[in-house]
Amino acid sequence: MSGIYIHIPFCKQACHYCNFHFSTSLKLKEEMIHSILQEIELRHNYLEDKNLQTIYFGGGTPSLLNESDLNRIFDKIGQHFSINDNVEITLEANPDDLTSAKVKELSLSPVNRLSIGVQSFFEDELRWMNRAHNSFEAEYSIKCAQDYGIENISMDLIFGIPISDHEKWERNLEKTIALDIPHISAYALTIEAGTALNHFVKVGKAIEASDEFVMEQFDRAIYLLTHAGYIHYEISNYAKPSSFAVHNTNYWKSEHYLGLGPSAHSFNGHSRSANIANNPLYIKAINNFSPKIEVEVIDVKTSYNEYVMTRLRTMWGINGDEIQDKYGQFSNYFQIKAQELLKKNWVELNNSTYTLTIKGKHFADAATVELFLE
Ligand code: SF4
Numbered sequence: 001m002s003g004i005y006i007h008i009p010f011c012k013q014a015c016h017y018c019n020f021h022f023s024t025s026l027k028l029k030e031e032m033i034h035s036i037l038q039e040i041e042l043r044h045n046y047l048e049d050k051n052l053q054t055i056y057f058g059g060g061t062p063s064l065l066n067e068s069d070l071n072r073i074f075d076k077i078g079q080h081f082s083i084n085d086n087v088e089i090t091l092e093a094n095p096d097d098l099t100s101a102k103v104k105e106l107s108l109s110p111v112n113r114l115s116i117g118v119q120s121f122f123e124d125e126l127r128w129m130n131r132a133h134n135s136f137e138a139e140y141s142i143k144c145a146q147d148y149g150i151e152n153i154s155m156d157l158i159f160g161i162p163i164s165d166h167e168k169w170e171r172n173l174e175k176t177i178a179l180d181i182p183h184i185s186a187y188a189l190t191i192e193a194g195t196a197l198n199h200f201v202k203v204g205k206a207i208e209a210s211d212e213f214v215m216e217q218f219d220r221a222i223y224l225l226t227h228a229g230y231i232h233y234e235i236s237n238y239a240k241p242s243s244f245a246v247h248n249t250n251y252w253k254s255e256h257y258l259g260l261g262p263s264a265h266s267f268n269g270h271s272r273s274a275n276i277a278n279n280p281l282y283i284k285a286i287n288n289f290s291p292k293i294e295v296e297v298i299d300v301k302t303s304y305n306e307y308v309m310t311r312l313r314t315m316w317g318i319n320g321d322e323i324q325d326k327y328g329q330f331s332n333y334f335q336i337k338a339q340e341l342l343k344k345n346w347v348e349l350n351n352s353t354y355t356l357t358i359k360g361k362h363f364a365d366a367a368t369v370e371l372f373l374e
Pocket residue numbers: 010011013014015018019020022059060061094117
């Protein structure tokens with residue numbers, strides 16, 4: 001089983017915290033679609049297995065695509081791949097794009113899962129993040145999608161916003177639970193280099209939330225969501241049973257995928273590839289039939305590090321027997337390091353599988369680093 005990721009590198013406005021690749025000028029949109037179609041032609045042989053289990057439109061803002069853009073992409077994919085009967089086709093959407101007409105159009109398209117970037121239901125928090133939508137649109141977009149029969153919905157929320165407080169965060173979670181959304185991604189706000197937020201912090205126009213504040217909100221998310229029937233299946237992801245994100249789960253389980261569009265990444269088991277993160281240069285290279293791609297061959301050490309990094313963050317954890325089978329030469333090293341994590345009560349061990357404890361979830365990054373090979 002394989003997947004395709006398509007990066008749509010345009011946004012209406014730049015959120016202050018965002019370091020993804022996108023442009024706020026839509027001038028090159030038509031040329032970009034043309035280049036993505038061309039890239040499918042040029043690179044379809046990247047995936048050995050042509051049977052697609054997932055297609056994921058990420059960005060940027062894929063809800064800026066119109067019906068014709070989507071249809072052309074689906075037609076081209078259909079010419080080169082076979083699409084599984086129960087394929088998961090996700091489109092990331094921003095609430096301000098999800099008018100009734102747009103949702104109706106999407107409900108009639110092959111897209112069968114929406115990932116909606118709500119982030120917060122509070123007006124002041126949305127303004128502070130420079131989101132393009134308001135609190136009314138946040139709620140309306142969800143209800144509208146549900147009214148048109150789109151049940152497979154994921155919603156993004158952000159916590160650790162320094163102007164927020166614990167009461168508002170709980171109200172965001174309670175509203176999400178009340179909307180009966182089957183999948184929730186809840187991310188801690190991070191201050192990334194090169195973002196407007198990073199600049200504001202440097203010049204004293206914004207403050208950073210304390211680690212204690214962020215961890216308290218993380219704990220409240222785990223408590224409220226798991227008590228509402230969600231499974232905390234990855235450090236930032238919660239789902240009702242049978243609503244896990246197939247595309248993302250495949251990333252964490254090292255399945256193969258082809259990434260199309262500027263800045264998109266691909267993985268075929270032997271190497272990782274990254275497309276150039278520049279819209280005009282991406283288009284130019286594709287027009288010259290010579291995509292600009294950086295390739296990193298994955299050696300066994302890197303493969304081990306990636307395995308422990310992705311698996312430790314999930315409820316499936318790291319299986320000691322699998323480490324022995326796949327990375328026998330590092331198995332002793334892993335067992336010694338895993339014992340240290342057990343002593344700290346950061347992981348627990350069941351049937352040869354190490355998973356993060358509640359305490360360990362606070363230290364997921366540090367625990368990963370401890371298991372890493374230099
Ligand atoms: S809409 Fe998404 S991709 Fe675009 S700037 Fe905001 S967070 Fe970044």
